[in-house]
Amino acid sequence: MSALGYLTSIGSSGAPVAHGGEGAGMSVLPLEGASCRRLDADDVVFLEGDEAERVHEIVQGVVRLCRLLPDGRRAVLGFRHPGDLLGLCSGGRHDCTAEAVTPVVLRSCRLSSLAALAEASAETRRRLSSLVWREIDATRTNLLVLGRMSALERVASFLVALSRQHGHATRLHLPMSRTDIADHLGLTIETVSRTLTQMRRRGLIALPSPHLAILLCPDALRDLAAADEPDDAAPRRAWAA
Amino acid sequence: MSALGYLTSIGSSGAPVAHGGEGAGMSVLPLEGASCRRLDADDVVFLEGDEAERVHEIVQGVVRLCRLLPDGRRAVLGFRHPGDLLGLCSGGRHDCTAEAVTPVVLRSCRLSSLAALAEASAETRRRLSSLVWREIDATRTNLLVLGRMSALERVASFLVALSRQHGHATRLHLPMSRTDIADHLGLTIETVSRTLTQMRRRGLIALPSPHLAILLCPDALRDLAAADEPDDAAPRRAWAA
């Protein structure tokens, strides 16, 4: 649109590919000379404080970003899916830890390579900028969720967000543990569990197994989760850092 | 440092100018052809959803960024001070509302002008990138605060962060209302007030007036606020969007 280059671009990204399927769309960023890496569940991609040297694209699996307090309390900043980028940052060090939630396949390249690409291509800058601003937007949404919503609303938000990320699917696979969800929503695992049960009893969702949720009343859930952006917004491609 | 250009730069900004003083340092961004604007307390700089057309630099005063739920519940994402930028964003629309907390003086230019400047200058891109990543870092810190800290710790975090922004001052002017603080910390005004009183009774702070706090035991407060980055970090210049 405007000449703002990487500052203004937003709707620039490719087709609104829903992940969940693994090798779904083409890479948001051409990671030339990329190497692949395979991780088991709970393996660390990088640690908060680590020198940021590589950027990763998730090919398969789910990754969580988190931060810790000195006493061990944890915040899961978000979950990243296939197609998302991990490890982007401006400083020399990561400001959060990234860990595999499931077995993960990563394709990565040096941060400096991506930097060079960005330096040479306004289009790449535009895409990266778009990614970063979506991250800010999403994080701000989470701030509203944690600061002002009840447990029921928080869980609804989580489910609705996950659903939207997967093309508004109503059948949701929840690869992360209750602990991960709790740390993401600022609740305890017991409260997450109880809330899910409550939703089930109300007929809002079905829970065939702890890691599979089926949204029976997406609209009702959406109302509970009203924190998120209006639904007419273009599907936002998550990403990472 | 590396060739990552606007992707990696971080410590690039000028002297760690503490704001609070008004025209303290030179502008982070050269806003050529900038126009000035004067606002009263509670005036709106821009609204969430507005077309993003201008970027503002705060010359004087304090601004709050906030988001609302449909039913009126509010989250104050943060407070911005002289020297900070307002209105930066990648999309066509603002993702939050900016309002004056105190009377404010703004210097602003068209977003497209800044865009052009960025497109032409790698150094500008670097600075902007640094700003954006600091915003992400700060917002993530807030997520940990809201998700995992008690009322006492949240208020301590707030005071410590404010103190650090002002060059580790122990005499803090709190221009914002208890409501603003509460919405920023995910608490009620009563809890904020009670917590402040509790800190006063414990001898952690003094409160000569509702809008003036004096940190009597900065170290104890810092311990309570352990969520924030270690104190040896370079003073981070806040900013905005």
Added chain:
DNA sequence: CGTCACTTTGAAAGCTTTCAATAGGAGTGG
């Protein structure tokens, strides 16, 4: 000096957490 807005304080209620115990499933070994 009265009004208004904001802050502080008090008391009860409520929601989430904490502590504990009971299910459920996957993997291992007999």
Added chain:
DNA sequence: CCACTCCTATTGAAAGCTTTCAAAGTGACG
């Protein structure tokens, strides 16, 4: 193939912290 163990999720009951509802205190302003 079944028993046993371990880990995670669910459920229950009591405790706790924050909120809600109310009222009193404080300061600015006309």
